[in-house]
Amino acid sequence: MKIIKNIAPFLIIIVLSFWVIKPLFVSGFFPMHDDEQVGRLYELDQAIRAGHIPPRIVPNLGFGYGYPFFNFYPPLVYYVAEIFKIIGFSYILSIKLMIGLGFILAGICMYIFSREYFNKLGSIVAAVAYTYAPYHALDVYVRGALPEFWSFVFLPLIFWSYTRLNKTGMHRYIILAGIFCALLILTHNLVAMMSSIFILIYLLFLLKSNKDKKSFIMHCLTSLIFALSLSAYFWIPSFFEKKYTLVDILTKELADYKLHFVYIRQFWDSQWGYGGSIYGLMDGISFEVGKVHIVVGALVFFLMLHFLKNKEKKVSIFFVFFILLFISLYLSSFHSQFIWGVFPPLWYIQFPWRFLIFTTFTISFLSGAITLLPMEKSLKMLVASVIVTFIIVFNKDYFQPSGYLTHVTDKDYTDREKLRWGTSKLAFEYVPKEIATVQSDINTTQVDIDRNSISKSSYEVIRGQMKVKVVRDDPHIKKMKVEVFEPSIFRINTYSFPGWKVFIDKNEVTYNDTNKLRLITINVPTGVHEIFAEFTDTFYRKLGNYLTIVSIIILALVICVPKINDIIKSRVFKK
Numbered sequence: 001m002k003i004i005k006n007i008a009p010f011l012i013i014i015v016l017s018f019w020v021i022k023p024l025f026v027s028g029f030f031p032m033h034d035d036e037q038v039g040r041l042y043e044l045d046q047a048i049r050a051g052h053i054p055p056r057i058v059p060n061l062g063f064g065y066g067y068p069f070f071n072f073y074p075p076l077v078y079y080v081a082e083i084f085k086i087i088g089f090s091y092i093l094s095i096k097l098m099i100g101l102g103f104i105l106a107g108i109c110m111y112i113f114s115r116e117y118f119n120k121l122g123s124i125v126a127a128v129a130y131t132y133a134p135y136h137a138l139d140v141y142v143r144g145a146l147p148e149f150w151s152f153v154f155l156p157l158i159f160w161s162y163t164r165l166n167k168t169g170m171h172r173y174i175i176l177a178g179i180f181c182a183l184l185i186l187t188h189n190l191v192a193m194m195s196s197i198f199i200l201i202y203l204l205f206l207l208k209s210n211k212d213k214k215s216f217i218m219h220c221l222t223s224l225i226f227a228l229s230l231s232a233y234f235w236i237p238s239f240f241e242k243k244y245t246l247v248d249i250l251t252k253e254l255a256d257y258k259l260h261f262v263y264i265r266q267f268w269d270s271q272w273g274y275g276g277s278i279y280g281l282m283d284g285i286s287f288e289v290g291k292v293h294i295v296v297g298a299l300v301f302f303l304m305l306h307f308l309k310n311k312e313k314k315v316s317i318f319f320v321f322f323i324l325l326f327i328s329l330y331l332s333s334f335h336s337q338f339i340w341g342v343f344p345p346l347w348y349i350q351f352p353w354r355f356l357i358f359t360t361f362t363i364s365f366l367s368g369a370i371t372l373l374p375m376e377k378s379l380k381m382l383v384a385s386v387i388v389t390f391i392i393v394f395n396k397d398y399f400q401p402s403g404y405l406t407h408v409t410d411k412d413y414t415d416r417e418k419l420r421w422g423t424s425k426l427a428f429e430y431v432p433k434e435i436a437t438v439q440s441d442i443n444t445t446q447v448d449i450d451r452n453s454i455s456k457s458s459y460e461v462i463r464g465q466m467k468v469k470v471v472r473d474d475p476h477i478k479k480m481k482v483e484v485f486e487p488s489i490f491r492i493n494t495y496s497f498p499g500w501k502v503f504i505d506k507n508e509v510t511y512n513d514t515n516k517l518r519l520i521t522i523n524v525p526t527g528v529h530e531i532f533a534e535f536t537d538t539f540y541r542k543l544g545n546y547l548t549i550v551s552i553i554i555l556a557l558v559i560c561v562p563k564i565n566d567i568i569k570s571r572v573f574k575k
Contacts, residue, residue, distance in 0.1 A: 009124055010108055013104070014104055014108075016131070016388070020103045020131055021103050021104070024096045024100050027406050028404060029095075029408050030141070030405060031401060031402055032140075032144025033145075035144060035426065036427060038092055040069070040078055042410075043058035043059065044078045045085055047059070047475045048082065054070070054233055056237075057475040057476050057535055059474075060416060060419035060424075061427075062428060064493070065431075065455075065495045065517060065519060066475060066494035066495050068497055071430070072242055072247065075186065076147070076187045077147050077149075081097070091410045102146075102152070103136075103140075106130060107130060109157050110123075110130040111124060112160055113157070113365070114126040117369075118372065121381065121384045122369060125370060125371060129364035132290075132392055132396065133289075133360040134286060135359070136360065138286065138398075141402075142273075142274050142402075148191060151188045151192075151357060153187075154180050155184070155195065156365075157176075157180040158184065162223075165223075166207075166209070174226070175226065178224070178225075179226075179230065179555075180227075182230035186234055191357060194349060194354065194355065194357075201320065201323065201324060202320065228547075229547045229548065230552070232544040233548040236540050236541075240540045241540060243433070244433055246435070246445065247429040251347070252347075258337070258340075260351040261334040261336075262333050262352065263334065264333060266287045267288065267294075267332075267359075268288070268289070270283070270287045272288075273285055274401075289356070292387070292390045293364065297325070297367065300369045301318075301322065303372065304318040304322065314372070318369060325362040331352060332355040371383070420454055432496060432513075434513075435495075436449075447517075448516065457493065458470060459490065459492055459493060460493060461489075461491075462491050463489040464485070464487060464489060466485060466524070468480055478492050478494065479530070479532050479533075481529075482528070484527055489521060489524070490521070492520040492522075494533070496511070496518045496519065498538045499538045500536070501533065502520060502522055502531070503531070504522070504524065504531055
């Protein structure tokens with residue numbers, strides 16, 4: 001009975017999540033803004049199968065020229081989907097399962113955090129409010145921003161782990177806080193950067209009530225260092241090597257933060273749509289916080305004033321979360337323009353309305369406080385049930401795509417030609433910075449390439465005569481046997497990025513990339529030769545890899561050594 005009683009809230013949350021995951025049961029897939037998700041999973045899968053660990057370069061995106069996508073783009077959600085693919089599911093179904101798992105885990109994780117402050121009933125209310133927040137639907141069924149969507153999972157876990165650390169001081173929560181922060185970085189590095197503001201304020205709140213402030217500060221710093229080390233294989237090269245790409249140029253052109261502020265009225269009423277974000281009030285997508293969420297939040301605000309009047313201790317957590325709620329709304333709105341103007345790192349966030357993630361998190365948590373109203377248990381149950389019902393009824397219709405593509409299969413998303421042209425046109429921000437570009441009709445930068453000029457082969461003989469046999473053509477390794485009849489110029493159809501090394505007969509040679517697409521080009525003398533090219537680790541990749549490996553080893557030791565000691569002690573004691 002006790003087990004059933006403990007797992008009952010989780011089962012309730014899973015059952016109540018039905019309407020958010022219902023569209024995932026429809027066959028095929030559905031359209032979304034970021035319609036690259038299945039293709040990205042396919043590319044990750046191909047890189048892993050080729051032995052490219054950790055995967056950085058993908059074979060077909062970037063117009064088929066060796067795009068270092070996962071050197072810069074957070075990979076965690078694709079790793080989750082890859083688990084389902086390895087089990088045997090299709091690429092489409094693996095993405096759907098990853099989405100469904102993300103929805104369910106977000107609700108469960110919010111429940112776990114809320115239980116630190118509320119009873120089971122209030123925590124279920126907070127979990128349902130979190131699950132059914134309009135912005136949650138926007139991320140999946142409109143934008144297709146699946147990495148950002150999965151950040152909903154780790155935010156409450158980070159707050160929970162620091163809450164437990166503050167209460168107990170146990171070292172296990174230092175480790176957990178570090179792991180969850182690392183997972184957030186690997187899920188969405190921009191959201192992780194944005195989170196730092198909110199996490200810091202919350203930690204200051206916890207510090208105030210901590211008796212051993214010095215130890216708590218050291219524990220928090222340790223968890224941060226551990227998080228940065230654990231995720232270093234990704235964020236270090238991503239940060240230091242983005243200067244070699246077009247990302248800064250395209251960010252300023254395609255996602256200028258000045259065009260994407262939210263008007264205050266849009267938080268309450270913003271027409272739902274499947275278009276885009278533009279300057280002004282005529283956005284094609286909605287920025288509603290949720291009418292029921294706002295009403296319940298207002299009631300909790302008056303409840304806070306009631307507790308404040310009676311000088312109850314529990315008022316402090318409400319006060320902190322209302323501050324965090326205000327900050328998130330403020331940074332999303334036009335009123336914060338001057339802050340964005342004087343703090344350039346914010347520009348990488350691109351869309352000020354991304355702070356609605358934290359609006360959703362804070363107001364959903366506050367919704368659970370409604371059950372703290374002084375009333376009979378049966379009445380609390382009724383109030384909670386009514387609120388949950390209203391939240392679901394008012395918001396469930398947002399959780400559906402603009403339509404269904406019931407007849408599509410994996411091939412529609414993983415076809416080589418589609419990936420190299422259609423999908424590659426959607427995003428190409430990590431191609432070499434010096435690549436030839438042109439201006440589009442709307443004055444944005446485009447790669448100077450057309451569909452017919454994309455190479456069909458992994459190599460090209462620029463000048464001279466030779467026979468070529470491709471021995472290996474993987475994302476990170478190219479190997480050819482060539483018979484050269486006269487001194488020739490040979491091109492490997494792969495973008496030149498720091499880390500590529502080329503060898504002729506095991507002797508490293510200097511290559512040039514002074515061509516339109518910055519492709520690797522070498523001079524080959526007459527005779528029979530082996531050409532070998534490998535994408536090796538730069539200093540920053542090596543540094544990141546070593547830090548991550550060391551962190552994993554330390555984590556394994558911390559987990560295993562106490563257990564080994566316990567086993568040894570128990571055996572000695574028995575003897």
